[in-house]
Amino acid sequence: xxxxxxxxxxxxxxxxxxxxxxxxxxxxxxxxxxxxxxxxxxxxxxxxxxxxxxxxxxxxxxxxxxxxxxxxxxxxxxxxxxxxxxxxxxxxxxxxxxxxxxxxxxxxxxxxxxxxxxxxxxxxxxxxxxxxxxxxxxxxxxxxxxxxxxxxxxxxxxxxxxxxxxxxxxxxxxxxxxxxxxxxxxxxxxxxxxxxxxxxxxxxxxxxxxxxxxxxxxxxxxxxxxxxxxxxxxxxxxxxxxxxxxxxxxxxxxxxxxxxxxxxxxxxxxxxxxxxxxxxxxxxxxxxxxxxxxxxxxxxxxxxxxxxxxxxxxxxxxxxxxxxxxxxxxxxxxxxxxxxxxxxxxxxxxxxxxxxxxxxxxxxxxxxxxxxxxxxxxxxxxxxxxxxxxxxxxxxxxxxxxxxxxxxxxxxxxxxxxxxxxxxxxxxxxxxxxxxxxxxxxxxxxxxxxxxxxxxxx
Amino acid sequence: xxxxxxxxxxxxxxxxxxxxxxxxxxxxxxxxxxxxxxxxxxxxxxxxxxxxxxxxxxxxxxxxxxxxxxxxxxxxxxxxxxxxxxxxxxxxxxxxxxxxxxxxxxxxxxxxxxxxxxxxxxxxxxxxxxxxxxxxxxxxxxxxxxxxxxxxxxxxxxxxxxxxxxxxxxxxxxxxxxxxxxxxxxxxxxxxxxxxxxxxxxxxxxxxxxxxxxxxxxxxxxxxxxxxxxxxxxxxxxxxxxxxxxxxxxxxxxxxxxxxxxxxxxxxxxxxxxxxxxxxxxxxxxxxxxxxxxxxxxxxxxxxxxxxxxxxxxxxxxxxxxxxxxxxxxxxxxxxxxxxxxxxxxxxxxxxxxxxxxxxxxxxxxxxxxxxxxxxxxxxxxxxxxxxxxxxxxxxxxxxxxxxxxxxxxxxxxxxxxxxxxxxxxxxxxxx
Numbered sequence: 001x002x003x004x005x006x007x008x009x010x011x012x013x014x015x016x017x018x019x020x021x022x023x024x025x026x027x028x029x030x031x032x033x034x035x036x037x038x039x040x041x042x043x044x045x046x047x048x049x050x051x052x053x054x055x056x057x058x059x060x061x062x063x064x065x066x067x068x069x070x071x072x073x074x075x076x077x078x079x080x081x082x083x084x085x086x087x088x089x090x091x092x093x094x095x096x097x098x099x100x101x102x103x104x105x106x107x108x109x110x111x112x113x114x115x116x117x118x119x120x121x122x123x124x125x126x127x128x129x130x131x132x133x134x135x136x137x138x139x140x141x142x143x144x145x146x147x148x149x150x151x152x153x154x155x156x157x158x159x160x161x162x163x164x165x166x167x168x169x170x171x172x173x174x175x176x177x178x179x180x181x182x183x184x185x186x187x188x189x190x191x192x193x194x195x196x197x198x199x200x201x202x203x204x205x206x207x208x209x210x211x212x213x214x215x216x217x218x219x220x221x222x223x224x225x226x227x228x229x230x231x232x233x234x235x236x237x238x239x240x241x242x243x244x245x246x247x248x249x250x251x252x253x254x255x256x257x258x259x260x261x262x263x264x265x266x267x268x269x270x271x272x273x274x275x276x277x278x279x280x281x282x283x284x285x286x287x288x289x290x291x292x293x294x295x296x297x298x299x300x301x302x303x304x305x306x307x308x309x310x311x312x313x314x315x316x317x318x319x320x321x322x323x324x325x326x327x328x329x330x331x332x333x334x335x336x337x338x339x340x341x342x343x344x345x346x347x348x349x350x351x352x353x354x355x356x357x358x359x360x361x362x363x364x365x366x367x368x369x370x371x372x373x374x375x376x377x378x379x380x381x382x383x384x385x386x387x388x389x390x391x392x393x394x395x396x397x398x399x400x401x402x403x404x405x406x407x408x409x410x411x412x413x414x415x416x417x418x419x420x421x422x423x424x425x426x427x428x429x430x431x432x433x434x435x436x437x438x439x440x441x442x443x444x445x446x447x448x449x450x451x452x453x454x455x456x457x458x
Numbered sequence: 459x460x461x462x463x464x465x466x467x468x469x470x471x472x473x474x475x476x477x478x479x480x481x482x483x484x485x486x487x488x489x490x491x492x493x494x495x496x497x498x499x500x501x502x503x504x505x506x507x508x509x510x511x512x513x514x515x516x517x518x519x520x521x522x523x524x525x526x527x528x529x530x531x532x533x534x535x536x537x538x539x540x541x542x543x544x545x546x547x548x549x550x551x552x553x554x555x556x557x558x559x560x561x562x563x564x565x566x567x568x569x570x571x572x573x574x575x576x577x578x579x580x581x582x583x584x585x586x587x588x589x590x591x592x593x594x595x596x597x598x599x600x601x602x603x604x605x606x607x608x609x610x611x612x613x614x615x616x617x618x619x620x621x622x623x624x625x626x627x628x629x630x631x632x633x634x635x636x637x638x639x640x641x642x643x644x645x646x647x648x649x650x651x652x653x654x655x656x657x658x659x660x661x662x663x664x665x666x667x668x669x670x671x672x673x674x675x676x677x678x679x680x681x682x683x684x685x686x687x688x689x690x691x692x693x694x695x696x697x698x699x700x701x702x703x704x705x706x707x708x709x710x711x712x713x714x715x716x717x718x719x720x721x722x723x724x725x726x727x728x729x730x731x732x733x734x735x736x737x738x739x740x741x742x743x744x745x746x747x748x749x750x751x752x753x754x755x756x757x758x759x760x761x762x763x764x765x766x767x768x769x770x771x772x773x774x775x776x777x778x779x780x781x782x783x784x785x786x787x788x789x790x791x792x793x794x795x796x797x798x799x800x801x802x803x804x805x806x807x808x809x810x811x812x813x814x815x816x817x818x819x820x821x822x823x824x825x826x827x828x829x830x831x832x833x834x835x836x837x838x839x840x841x842x843x844x845x846x847x848x849x850x851x852x853x854x855x856x857x858x859x860x861x862x863x864x865x866x867x868x869x870x871x872x873x874x875x876x877x878x879x880x881x882x883x884x885x886x887x888x889x890x
Contacts, residue, residue, distance in 0.1 A: 008680045009527055009578060013571055018542055018562035019492040043490060045826040076744075085754055088744025093816045095823030098744070114823055141754065145761040148713060148786065152762060155606050155712035263710070266596070266604045302546070303535045312532060315592030318600045338600045370540045377542015380491050381560045385830045 021380050023406035024389065026396065027215070031224025033236070037397065038211040038220055039389050047118045047213030048386035050110040051125045051227060052397055055202030057180040058104045058244050058329070063189060065175070066182020070146055070190050071198045072100045072107040076124075078138040080131040080233055087124075094120055104180055105244060105328055106398060107203060112386060118218045122209075122226040129207070131233035132199060139192035150184040157268040157338060159183075160259040161439035165270040165334075168257045168435045169249060176247035176330070204237040210393045212386040246329050249274060256452040259439040267344040267440030271322075271351060272334035273433040278326040278399040287424045288326060289412045294425035295324050296375060297367045298358050299335055306335065309354050316343040320351070324428065328398060333429055344445040348436060348452075356431050362422040376413055379406070468829070468853045472839065473667040477674060480655025480683045484839045484849040485670045486662040488832060494663035495545075496569040497558040497836035498577075499844045501658075502651035504552045505624030505773060506689070513631015514639060516550040517594050518647050522557065523548070524586040527579035529572065531586060537572055541565035545833050550629050553772045554844060560833050563664035567673050573659070574677035577652055582644055591636055598630050606711040607885055614719045617705060617881050618777055623693050625774055655683040658843040662836040695721070695775045698879035704794070706884045714790050715763060717883040718780040718797065720874045725770040726845065731858045732866035733874060734768045737778055739809060739817040739867065740801065741766020747813065748782075751800050758788050758796050772845050778874055790884050798880065804871035808864040818860050825856045 024039040060067045076091070076098055078084035091098045096113035109128055111121045153159055163172075163179050170177030182190075209227050211220060275281075281288050292300075299306040299322025310320040322335035335355075339347040382388050383406075392406050402408070436452055438445065473485045504515045525531040538546050543561040561569045602608040612628040619626040659678070661670045699721055723730040741748045742765060752759035763783035769776045784793040828834045843849035873879075 009575060010571060010677050010680075012528060012537075013567040015541055015568055016564040018564045044830065046823065046830065085745065085750045088749075089812075089816055090745075092743045092745045093812070093819050095819040095826075097823075097827075112827070114826065141757065142761070144785070145753070148760050148783070149762040152606070152712045157604060264604055266599045301535075301539065303532070303539060308532070311593055311596075312589060315589055315596070318593060318596040338596075338604070340596060340599065370536060373542045374539035374544070377562045377565075378544040380562070381493050381544040384491065384493075384832065385827070 018377060021376070021407070021410050023383070023392070023404065023410075026393070026403035027220070028403070029220060029224065031221055032228035032230070034206045034224060034228030035208045036211065036220055036224050037208065037393050038215055039393060040215040041212060041386055041389060042214055042216065044214045044386055045114060046112050046386055047115040047121070047211065047218060048110065048112040048390045049118065049121050049125060049223070050108055050210040050390060050394070051129055052208045052210065052394065053107045053109075053129065053203050054105070054205045054241050055107045055198065056103050056105040058175060059202045060175065060198070061194070063186065064194055065178055065186035066146075066150075067190055067194055067198050068107060068202075069102045069181045070143060070187070071195045071203065072102045072109065073146070074134060074139060074142050074195055075100070075109060075128040075132045077142050078133040078135055079127045080133055081127060084138050087127075091124055094124075096121055096124070102180065104176070108394070110390075115213050115217045118213070119222055119226055122223045126227045126231065129203065130231065134192060134196050134199070136192050139195055143187070143190050146190075147184060147187045150182065150187045154184055157261070157264070157266065157439055160261070161268040161270045161437050164257040164259045164439065165272065165435060165437035168254045168437060169274060170247055171250040174247060177250070202241070204235055205241065206236050208397050210390060210397070212390045212393065244329060253435055255434075256436045256438070256447060256449045258442050258445075258447065259437070260442040261439050262441055262443070264439070264441045265341055266338045267341055267438050267445055269337050269339060269347065269351070270334060270437040271348070271434055272332055273430060273435060275324055275326060275331035275333055275428055277328050277331050278401065280331075281326055286427060287416070287420050289409050290416050290420040290424035291324055291428055293368065293371050293375065293413070293416060294363060294421045295322065296371050297363055298322060298355065298425070301371070301374065305354050305358060306351060309350055310337060310339070310347055314343070314346070314350060316340055316347045316350075341441055341444050344438065344440055345447055348438075348447070352431060352434070355429065355434075359426055359429060359431065363418060363425075365418060368418050368421060372413060372416070376410065379410055467856055470835070472850045472852075474843065474849055475667075475671065477654065477679055479678070479681050481674070481678050481681070482658045482843055483670060483674050484658060484660040484843050485665065485667040486660070486835060486839060487666055488662060489664050492563050492664050493560055493832060494563040494566045494569075494661055494665050495558065495560045495832035495836040496566070496573065497556065497660045497662070497833070497840050498573055499658045499840035500555045500652060501656050501844055503550060503554045504627060504629040506651065507627070509622075510635060510638070511643060512627040512635050513594070513629065514643060514647060515555060516629045516631070517590060517636065517639060518644055519548050519550045519555050520590040520594060521582060521586060521644060522576055522580065524590065525581040526576040527581070528575050531581070534572060534576070537568065541568045543569065552625050552629060556837060556840065558833060558837060560663075566661065566665055566669070567677075570673050570677045574681065577654065577657065577678070578681050580648055580652070582641060582648065584641055587639065587641055587644065591639060594630070595633060595636055598633065602630060606709070607715060610717045610883060610885070613705070613707070614717055614779065614881065614883050617703065617883065618699070618719050618721065619695075620693050623695070623774070625771065649684055650686050653684040653686065654678060654681045656686060658840045660836040660840040660843070660849070662832040662839065692774060697721070697873075698876050699881060701878050702880045704882040704884060706886055708886050708888050711885050711887050713783055714887060715783045715885045716781065716790060716794055716797070717885075719881045720778045720879050722768060722776040722778045722874055724774065724776055725772040729866070729870055729873065730770070730776070732862045732870040733778060734770070735814070735817050735821065735859055735862045736804065736867050736870045736874070737766045737768040738820055739813055740804065741780055743816075743820060745816055748780075748797070748800055752782060752793070752796060756796065758785060758793050759783055760785055790886070794882055794884070798875070801871065801875040805868065805875050808868050811864070814862075814864060814867065818862070821859050822856060
């Protein structure tokens, strides 16, 4: 049934092609031994400052999962010059937002605030990175809250599915086979002494300062000097950190793992496998732009094949997504969705079927053209804010990408061919290696593990 | 020209006009990037739902993406993506329903054509209703039913507004009500509320008022306004709840937790700006008074799960809500009493300049962050046009927050934190 007004509807318009896009030029400099990467966004009232340091989860001693994140999180909980409350109040009185991000290899402190306060913001980054107090009182309080926070987060759907997924791929006995942020038990084992030692061992490299904002209104040398210059309490590690190896896959990964969550009305799915890192992709000649196009069509956008099938056609879920993360030290393909408990097995079967059909039949020319336009158009829309531009600077440093990679990737996107897209996805997505992790009500979902066993098993 | 954080406000030009059919149009040119945000507010929300049909405004919002006279089922997103569109979505609240997308400015006409097509001739079929009903039920499972404390918002709304009040029910609706929805319900809903004279169309970005006026005439000009039903009279609300109430819920949650609500001033009514600043001062951020007192100084509550926020509801008295999570070994009663004590301190004594400065600096910087995208700017302009008939009222919003004085904060605290104006919802883990 169509409901309509008695109006003459105008036909769909033809449109002109969009204007080309160029990522802001990255300005590099070195001040007092520290590296600075900056991008100019004229007219922005907010400036974003981020200090990238070593000291990720792979540097943690055994049994102390979550120490890297806890240490980075404690850097602003009291310093030599400010109590914990004073520090937080001062940041907010500057109009600042403080955030901490830790990964497997790095830790990052960020503040964004009105551009007129940029030097004060850089001062807060330096205070946190170089002069944390780590008093017993503050550390004990912070860690107790962290344990409770972990308990709550593990009671929500997601972390246990993710832990099961990593454990199946790498073995839960390896650090990389568990979650970077730790779990309630490992977090409970953290101590003030361990925090101080981790800071001394891993967070004293010079680091890299990332700046995004109206650079006409900031003095990069002054910001650099504020963060990297000689100052009380600052000790820079003299030796370069030892290189980290690539985590190895479990010898015979389980294909299906279940984290039981009795009574759950939905099952949380994580389905995926490892992939090359960005650096390996470049070395192996894997076309990351073509791969991104394919990934968007398969599971990246609202109109993707996976979301369409699982949400719109089957009604199993509110949303389904899959994407490649060519991150370090290992890349991943991962699909995720929350599906109705009684549809868990069907949702897994349909996911695997849609992926297989995608690899067999490939991308269609219509899908390529639509996705090319969508992704090309999305770049200037995404990059309106200092934060979004900043995240690309983080990629440049963490992945060793060229300063103009956003611009050159954009140009390649406009020219990428169907063959390139199909070749990239067929090289990288391997349905036979997919690991399926389910967090849900095990008694209700009744999955048969044999059904998902590797087809090549003798 | 972007505004500076030092002279807070909204320095972009704002032009407003209406078409002959009553569609109000707001244009805010900004040539700094080759993109344009298209935002539509329909003045309809869950407050318009009759008894037994809760969740229908939101379910209807889903149906708006399922095709219209010239757009096939599921093609809405496809068409926008083909022209390079992003940030495509819609949301439903008690007050209103908004639809939005950002497109390359070269494709502005496509976005307007799509919006006009679905405003004019939506395709409503049993198949899409059945499918989107399942999607919404999955949304309910994901956001409310499958997460600890997931229903707090729904429960506290039912306690804060009497049965029959337009704000009594949540926007998501119950599974039973969603199951009972028929196609006729949605045809009637569409005919009643999705009329050009019940909408505001805002375009922000690389365009001009002349261009938008011409495009709007082309795509929306022929649409015919339709009559709307008289809104049913809402039960009168008193200035406070009239009593203090506490409700305990035993559920499978990981930690005991308290949720609070207070009746508060309607958005933009005198006193509401002071209440917003008050909520930030007390309950937002690491330096807020509730965090410092409950978490660091008195060690009663946990860092996670504590806040106070103001809802800014526009059509009836609003709410302030808060949350606190006791530290292990501290009772819910102790934390509840301490939470109220701290709130009452603000009624008893004026805040310091430093505390007020922290809250207002945060609000000013937040404003700059929010206004950085054309999409958020468009949404705020639509909001002000819908609520006040004048999108340019947005210019007064930040100055109003920055002009709030310690005296006004104290008056707001006396009003909101009155002893007979508080509801506590306590979650107690079933294993405890």
